[in-house]
Amino acid sequence: MKVYFVGAGPGAPDLITLRGARLLGDVRMVLYAGSLVPTEMLRHCRHDAEMIDTAQLDLEQQQACYERAQAQDIDVVRLHSGDPAIYGATAEQMRRLDALGIAYEVVPGVSSFTAAASAVTAELTKPEVSQTVILTRVSGRASAVPELESIARLAAHQATMCIFLSGPHLKKIVADLRLHYPDSTPVTLVYRATWPDQRVYQGTLATVLEETRRGAWNLTTMMLVGAALDKGAQVESSLYSKDFTHLFRVVKKNKDKPEPAEISATVHEVRS
Numbered sequence: 001m002k003v004y005f006v007g008a009g010p011g012a013p014d015l016i017t018l019r020g021a022r023l024l025g026d027v028r029m030v031l032y033a034g035s036l037v038p039t040e041m042l043r044h045c046r047h048d049a050e051m052i053d054t055a056q057l058d059l060e061q062q063q064a065c066y067e068r069a070q071a072q073d074i075d076v077v078r079l080h081s082g083d084p085a086i087y088g089a090t091a092e093q094m095r096r097l098d099a100l101g102i103a104y105e106v107v108p109g110v111s112s113f114t115a116a117a118s119a120v121t122a123e124l125t126k127p128e129v130s131q132t133v134i135l136t137r138v139s140g141r142a143s144a145v146p147e148l149e150s151i152a153r154l155a156a157h158q159a160t161m162c163i164f165l166s167g168p169h170l171k172k173i174v175a176d177l178r179l180h181y182p183d184s185t186p187v188t189l190v191y192r193a194t195w196p197d198q199r200v201y202q203g204t205l206a207t208v209l210e211e212t213r214r215g216a217w218n219l220t221t222m223m224l225v226g227a228a229l230d231k232g233a234q235v236e237s238s239l240y241s242k243d244f245t246h247l248f249r250v251v252k253k254n255k256d257k258p259e260p261a262e263i264s265a266t267v268h269e270v271r272s
């Protein structure tokens with residue numbers, strides 16, 4: 001018997017991985033977060049699978065499901081929205097599975113922050129603009145954010161930030177961001193990325209509060225902020241430059257083939 005923590009992806013049923021969909025079609029018990037995972041995702045399940053919505057279950061009740069599956073010697077898929085590694089509340093489940101002697105495995109999924117970036121065709125890292133992506137959230141009732149990881153402190157880096165569940169806290173978030181980011185910094189809000197009712201706002205730190213209706217973005221909203229979201233002319237990566245050499249592409253300098261010394265230098269450059 002084994003439990004598979006499967007990332008369901010951001011919402012669209014076809015954004016689950018092939019491995020995740022295969023496992024859903026194999027197991028006889030599926031636990032899923034009905035408040036976050038669309039029911040359309042369950043179309044990947046076998047017709048006789050027992051499907052349990054955990055939205056109204058506490059941790060002990062979920063553990064009871066695992067114990068029942070253990071007694072029946074059947075595998076289980078625990079379906080989590082996005083990727084189980086990010087705000088998945090999986091660690092506490094794994095501790096209980098360890099205590100029960102139940103084996104488990106994690107199958108990664110598409111995270112909502114990459115889905116939000118795809119909704120506006122944005123690249124979150126750009127040369128000489130930002131090479132760092134910060135994934136964070138604000139404190140909520142379920143779990144607090146350490147003070148050292150507050151938005152105001154993280155904003156000092158001026159990196160690209162992806163702020164989960166940001167909708168109810170927009171006013172505070174914007175105030176904290178403006179301590180370090182210029183008012184002209186691009187801001188994107190994506191509500192329920194890849195769901196049929198997906199909504200997108202694009203503006204700046206200076207305009208986002210006045211151009212969005214209060215309460216309209218409260219649930220399941222991802223906030224992207226940073227200069228890398230600017231689609232204007234910026235420095236291009238050297239990776240595909242015709243003059244840039246690497247292990248798989250050597251620029252020939254009036255020679256039929258590169259000298260061994262040139263290849264050695266290229267390999268050293270790629271490794272460094």
